[in-house]
Amino acid sequence: MFQKINAFWSAIVGPSTKKTTDAPSVCDKGAYTPTYLLMAKDLDSRESQIFEAAVFKLCITAAVKSVYRSAILKILDDYIKNNPTDTNRREYITQCMSEI
Numbered sequence: 554m555f556q557k558i559n560a561f562w563s564a565i566v567g568p569s570t571k572k573t574t575d576a577p578s579v580c581d582k583g584a585y586t587p588t589y590l591l592m593a594k595d596l597d598s599r600e601s602q603i604f605e606a607a608v609f610k611l612c613i614t615a616a617v618k619s620v621y622r623s624a625i626l627k628i629l630d631d632y633i634k635n636n637p638t639d640t641n642r643r644e645y646i647t648q649c650m651s652e653i
Contacts, residue, residue, distance in 0.1 A: 632646065
């Protein structure tokens with residue numbers, strides 16, 4: 554029945570130009586930004602709550618997605634090396650990294 558309705562509708566209006574789910578999208582080309590890189594931008598926040606949320610989300614992502622684990626650990630390790638004076642943040646990162 555639906556095929557008859559679609560055929561009738563296509564005859565009146567014309568074929569649908571809407572993409573189907575099988576059609577390749579723009580993101581299939583590999584030109585996307587992984588979400589962990591967007592989260593890593595929040596490491597530079599002055600507010601401790603935003604910083605801690607970013608570290609927490611990065612650690613959870615690293616624990617769940619083994620594909621991103623090494624890159625996320627490198628980002629957190631680089632943050633510790635580049636900001637040696639901020640002991641509270643460094644301790645929070647090392648605590649979260651130990652749980653991975």
